[in-house]
Amino acid sequence: MQTRLQYAALIACAMMVLPSAAFADSDNKSQYATKQLPVQLASMTCSNAYLDGYLGDVVTAINNSTTTATLSTDITKTSTDFGTLQSDASANNTAQFRTDVKTYNADSKTANLEAHSELKIVHSRTVNTTLKSDASQLRSTENTCLFVAKQQKANLKGEMYDHVMARAQNMTEKMQKRGMNTDEINKVIGNATAKIQAFELAVQNAQNSTQIKAALDSFCLYNGCKTSENFHFAAASAIQVDQARLNVLAVKNSTTSYQALVNQAQLDLGNAQTALNQVGSNKYQGTQSSDIWNDIKAAADVIHQLQQIANHKH
The missing domain is CATH 1.20.120 (Four Helix Bundle (Hemerythrin (Met), subunit A))
Structure with a gap:
């Protein structure tokens, strides 16, 4: 039996x-x-x-x-x-x-x-x-x-992360061609890539189901880990992408009204970054996620206005 x-x-x-x-x-x-x-x-x-x-x-x-x-x-x-x-x-x-x-x-x-x-x-x-x-x-x-099953899960997770990094790198290359300084977003991508490589190495070295589970729990690119191993790549990269766009637009127009919008966008991005720094690698709690993304969205909306003004469409 x-x-x-x-x-x-x-x-x-x-x-x-x-x-x-x-x-x-x-x-x-x-x-x-x-x-x-x-x-x-x-x-x-x-x-x-x-x-x-x-x-x-x-x-x-x-x-x-x-x-x-x-x-x-x-x-x-x-x-x-x-x-x-x-x-x-x-x-x-x-x-x-x-x-x-x-x-x-x-x-x-x-x-x-x-x-x-x-x-x-x-x-x-x-x-x-x-x-x-x-x-x-x-x-x-x-x-x-x-x-075996958890190896499949870990490999899929790693492959998805690699795909995200490739897309992010492609995005920064396009930004550079448009004259944007991508140093800060490249730092975010570089730090995330290093974490991903460490994760993939842990998966590769795992010898049993306990070790593969520990590897799976060791890093989350976004907000999925219960432990303090969350990179929050979406928010971190969005802030730096918007900051790069804002830096270019800030010098396009020196009028008081235009600069007021620049300051507002900068304030929103600063608030988002401060809130994200407070979260660190922990999982979002309470309204932290919505607070951060509301600030990012607010900044993006103002940046869109600035772009329209710079393009003489507003």
Whole structure:
């Protein structure tokens, strides 16, 4: 029984390992989003294999269809739920996937609680010893599976970051051709690139699921990490891009009204930068994100006005 379940779990894991071609370079960033569901499902496949194997072991070990009737029904539910998630991922239906994940998690929790309840009723040392051994082997298989699944997630994350950096670099080159000083935005890109390279090295050196998880949690280019490892690239780069544009426009017109707009845009950008500095590498809290982006947007609106005036369109 144990060998069969472990083999089934390993096959389930292997079936979800995406071919390397699935992570080929793409000029369309939106294509990365289409890869996220299969990657998320890959990790869930590993965990589901453990759940299915363990609950099946409970039914077999208790060996009383009357006692395990409810649990058997719960197992059918979780199996159906997971099949639905597979269909959602195949259809790339992110919204439905998120909804169905909640159902799957709720039914999985119910099944685990039922298994615990039935084991308490049986109260057999032999059954518990058997299950402990089975669970240990299933967990080992799950961890092997998770290592592969999390590698997929980490590789996709790194590839997406590299794509973003390439686009940002291309943008700065265009800005330079228009006479803008891109030193500060280049510093942001350089710092982000160094962080990304460190992240990719940690992923490359990871030897097990625990290490690959630590690597995944070690850096977020935007605001996704719970720990203090968020770079906030979107806000940091937006501020410096607007600053470069403002620096060019500031000398286009010396009238009082024009310079008042320059000062207003500079104030907005300064406020955004100050607020971002206060956030540091922490995750946004409260209204920090909206406050920063409201200032960035306000500055961008004023810069647009300045551009129109400079172009004699206002």
